[in-house]
Amino acid sequence: MTAAATRRRVARLFAIYAAVTLALIVALGLVLAADFRSDANARGLAQGRAEADLMAQTGVEPLLGPRALDEGLTPVEAAGLHRLVARAAGGQRVVRLRIRDLTGRVRFSDDGSGFGQRPDGEAVKAARGIEVAHLTRLNADSDDRGSPGMAAVEVYQPLLAGTPTRRVGVLELYIPYAPISRAAGAGLDRIYTALAVGLAVLYLALFAITASVSLRLRREASLSAFLAEYDTLTGLPNRDQFGRRAAAAVAEATAGGEPAVIAIVDLDRFKDVNDTLGHRSGDRLLVELARRLSTMMRPNETVARLGGDEFGLVLRSDDPEHALWRLRMAMERELEVSGMTLTASASIGYALAPLDSSDVDSLVQRADVAMYAAKQRHTGVVRYAASLDQYDAANLALATQLRHAIESDQLVLHYQPQEQLADGRITAVEALVRWQHPTRGLLAPDRFLALAEQTDLIDKLTRWVLHRALADLGTLGPVDAELRLAINFSARSIGRPDMTDEVTAALKTSGIPAQRLTIEVTETAIFADPGRAVTELTRLRATGAGISLDDFGRGQTSLRYLSTLPLNELKIDRSFVTDMLHNDAHAAIVRSIIELGHNLGLRVVAEGVETGDVLGSLARAGCDIAQGHLLGRPMELSQLAARLAPATPPRVKVQA
Secondary structure (H helix, E strand, C coil): CHHHHHHHHHHHHHHHHHHHHHHHHHHHHHHHHHHHHHHHHHHHHHHHHHHHHHHHHHHHHCCCCCHHHHHHHCCHHHHHHHHHHHHHHHHHCEEEEEECCCCCEEEEEECCCCCCCCHHHHHHHCCCCCCEEEEECCCCCCCCCCCCCEEEEEEEEEEECCCCCEEEEEEEEEHHHHHHHHHHHCCCHHHHHHHHHHHHHHHHHHHHHHHHHHHHHHHHHHHHHHHHEEECCCCCCCHHHHHHHHHHHHHHCCCCCCCEEEEEEEEEEEHHHHHHCCCHHHHCCCCCCHHHHCCCCCCCCCCEECCCCCCEEEEEEHHHHHHHHHHHHHHCCEEEECCCCCCCCCEEEEEEECCCCHHHHHHHHHHHHHHHHHHHHHEEEEEECCCHHHEEEEEEEHHHHHHHHHHHHCEEEEEEEEEEECCCCCCEEEEEEEEECCCCCEEEEHHHHHHHHCCCCCHHHHHHHHHHHHHHHHHCCHHCCCEEEEEECHHHHHHHHHHHHHHHHHHHHHHHHHHHHEEEEEEHHCCCCCHHHHHHHHHHHHCCCEEEEEEECCCCHHHHHHCCCCCCCECCCHHHHCCCCCCHHHHHHHHHHHHHHCCCEEEEEEEEECHHHHHHHHHCCCEEEEECCCHHHHCHHHHHHHHHHHEEEEEEEECC
């Protein structure tokens, strides 16, 4: 839900709450007003009873004799009652007075009404000693004549006479209610006013509280909506909003609009900033880079923070390469963080819509693949190509199957011989892993090693190769008791603290002397973290195994670190060896590496030897060992045993 929609929803809820609160306040006021009115009426009835009781005791009862009124009134009693009524009516205290006997029949009526009527239930109750009083109107009874008159308090009061006193009849009295109402309701208007004011103040207070809470809720809703769409550190759109904006741009590009560029930007060595200067400094760096990127976005473009030191870009450009290099150069301008001047570099991968895909998720994934390629190659900006993608669905399934393959022994080892140039004798073999897949056949290492290196499978794979290769070497027996075995270790395996113990245990189990094992590590793996490499390789070297620096010349080697590594061997990268007869620069590099290795006391191996001419050139340059298809392709263990058999003559010595 957007921030505007959230605010509208909160406003609607506030309006509903205000209306409901007002209705409840009004209902409460009406209930209280009715209660006050009912209380006033009760006081009026009580006053009416009191006046009726007073009239009965002081006016009527002294006029009556001790006998019951069933036989009617005497002339004297009737005359006294007429005088009494005249005085009471003149004072406007009574509007009707009737005397009834104990059966409820009317025996006296000041206005002549009620004679011959059926006895009232109230009169019968009063005859039994129960006083009855209620509000009514004059002539409101069904058997009364005339239209209803004024409001009155109708009272039925037992009449007592004689000594001892006894009930002799019933007094029916109608007392004007207006004076009583005015007296009983005195101040009721003020109460109503005070009630109305109090309830109004209460409502206003509740309204103010509700409005304050609603305002806070709207602010919190706005903040929540912001947090749902934006990054709190940089203020940039977050991954969700990036996805929506990317989808809109891709849809427009697919419909024939300007091409959409989906790019992923990842900072290089950002961890070093956090580890060296602290996370606050890292945050300040991210904020500044976000500001720089934002200022370079056009209105229809987006920069978002996807998490950590990763940014996402949605650009509209016919020349994305130029646009992305321009952004990268802006990021690389110097900036000051925590008193230090830094330069931030970034690796950028991108994909185009609709050329590379019309699906947003696919474009983002492919831009991510291109970004990792840019980071690995140190090329700055890379566009997605299918050849870069090692993470398709088939590869994910293959990675899952590889774990099972290691556990179920589907892997096999092939061995490629290494010949000594001085006499053509095979002095070492390199163990190369293959996967005998149950449905895909024999898979070369380049089909699955990259997948293994992305997970902990590379450690399982390295351990399997180590133990199996040493065991195979032991089965060769006395064919060549000095044959060395070379095994490739990944950078991840080298960095494991338990790898030295693993090597020691494998050597002990196989019974192979440690000096017959050579551990090959690539140059790029070592020099990614030279200090740690020196430590770990020194521990491995302490087991007695040899250390070979593989693919030498491909990376950016520091000779200072090279001199500190516990090496026994340099392997010249095949890219220099293969075309050394046609590329003078490569030939010079090969000769320089051979000389460098010998000056450091190292054995030098050239791999990728395909022709006799190259082999002769290497011999003349003083290379020690050669490896390549000319000398032998990777072969199964049985083929290697046959190759090493004494009946097999050594290759003719190459003349230097």
